[in-house]
Amino acid sequence: MTETIEDTDAVDLLDALVQLSFAVTAVLTKAAARHDLSLTQLRMLGVLRGREPKMAELAAFLGLDRSTVSGLIDRAERRGLARRTGSPDDGRSVRVSLTAAANRLAVDLVAEIGRSLAPMVDRLAQDDRRRLTALLARLLGPLPAA
Amino acid sequence: MTETIEDTDAVDLLDALVQLSFAVTAVLTKAAARHDLSLTQLRMLGVLRGREPKMAELAAFLGLDRSTVSGLIDRAERRGLARRTGSPDDGRSVRVSLTAAANRLAVDLVAEIGRSLAPMVDRLAQDDRRRLTALLARLLGPLPAA
DNA sequence: TATTGTTATACTCTATAACTATA
DNA sequence: TATAGTTATAGAGTATAACAATA
Numbered sequence: 423m424t425e426t427i428e429d430t431d432a433v434d435l436l437d438a439l440v441q442l443s444f445a446v447t448a449v450l451t452k453a454a455a456r457h458d459l460s461l462t463q464l465r466m467l468g469v470l471r472g473r474e475p476k477m478a479e480l481a482a483f484l485g486l487d488r489s490t491v492s493g494l495i496d497r498a499e500r501r502g503l504a505r506r507t508g509s510p511d512d513g514r515s516v517r518v519s520l521t522a523a524a525n526r527l528a529v530d531l532v533a534e535i536g537r538s539l540a541p542m543v544d545r546l547a548q549d550d551r552r553r554l555t556a557l558l559a560r561l562l563g564p565l566p567a568a
Numbered sequence: 569m570t571e572t573i574e575d576t577d578a579v580d581l582l583d584a585l586v587q588l589s590f591a592v593t594a595v596l597t598k599a600a601a602r603h604d605l606s607l608t609q610l611r612m613l614g615v616l617r618g619r620e621p622k623m624a625e626l627a628a629f630l631g632l633d634r635s636t637v638s639g640l641i642d643r644a645e646r647r648g649l650a651r652r653t654g655s656p657d658d659g660r661s662v663r664v665s666l667t668a669a670a671n672r673l674a675v676d677l678v679a680e681i682g683r684s685l686a687p688m689v690d691r692l693a694q695d696d697r698r699r700l701t702a703l704l705a706r707l708l709g710p711l712p713a714a
Numbered sequence: 715t716a717t718t719g720t721t722a723t724a725c726t727c728t729a730t731a732a733c734t735a736t737a
Numbered sequence: 738t739a740t741a742g743t744t745a746t747a748g749a750g751t752a753t754a755a756c757a758a759t760a
Contacts, residue, residue: 435689435697436682438704439592444611445708446589448631460728462750465590477719485594490751492720497749514718514759536582542707543581551581554703557696558584561688562591606726606751623742636728638743643726660736660741 449538453531462486463503466494467520467528470504474519503527595684599677608632609649612640613666613674616650620665649673 447461454464462484469475469483481491495518498504503524509515520528546554593607600610608630615621615629627637641664644650649670655661666674692700 431694431698431701432682432689435701435704436685438701438708439588439685439689440596440681441708442585442704443589443592443596446585447593450586450589451631460749478717485597486750487752488719489721489753493750496720512718512760516719535586536578539582539585543578543585545706545709546703548577550703550706552577553699554707555577555581555584557692557700557703558581558588560691560696561700562584562587563691608727624740632727633729634742635730635744639727642743658737658741662742 445542446539450535453535453538456534457527457531462494463498464531466498467503467524467531470518470520471525471528474507474517476509476515476517478515480518498524591688592685596681599681599684602680603673603677608640609644610677612644613649613670613677616664616666617671617674620653620663622655622661622663624661626664644670 450464451461454461459467465484466480469480475483477491477495478488480495481488484491486494495504495506499506502521505519505521507517507519509517543551596610597607600607605613611630612626615626621629623637623641624634626641627634630637632640641650641652645652648667651665651667653663653665655663689697
């Protein structure tokens, strides 16, 4: 019996996690679309904020193939959002960074996304928001989840 | 001052929600890929479980254009996962359903996804899992979030 | 030889516009 | 006229394989 109760709980949590993930993804996708960006370009913007990784590092961050990221950065460069710089030390590697316009866009997007998620977040009192944040932090902790 | 504290809390929660969403999406994408499915096909499978909607209803559920769903179901049908049936009452509308193979696949996927998320979920004791589930349920509640 | 990045290729996903058939 | 679905088209996202340049 206890086993059944535990199983049910676990399923409920998994379900809630997946539903939340879809809900948040929908919000992010719409926010990006308002600026003619795909979800992938939005993620790229987020990863590149304050960083200047090599192409291979960016690919690893995004969980994408290097060839995919080549095309991604091609299109971002064409739109004036990203920039490629050759490394002085290693003639093979290329560093990617955001343009000033892209940084401004990223700031706007963060604000917009906050406003879009507010109706959800506002359903919790401040105490519960803190509790939820703490629980999620533990969930995300040292996660080598595959 | 209180204002600053509240703002920081809100940002932390938004960040955690987005990070969690990406982490869960990565797990779902990998689980789908193991069966040669895209994330979209996985969602389609989930929506169609136990339902037999019209094309337009499925499109609304997935937040996609009707033409997109036409192609989606074309490919699913070609792979023996979905089936189209004409409505007797309305000669225009078409109902979509899963094949027996697709239902079996969906069951397997749910189990796999559960196992993939277990390392994350197991970081919480049963009590905390229940608390988290309750908080997420409230977040997802009557959400007309855009 | 191994690694970094790109290119060529092939598919899926996606929306817009135009169309057909039904209502 | 309006609605349900499809098709044609165009472009983004994606991975695999083959390649050039560098290490």
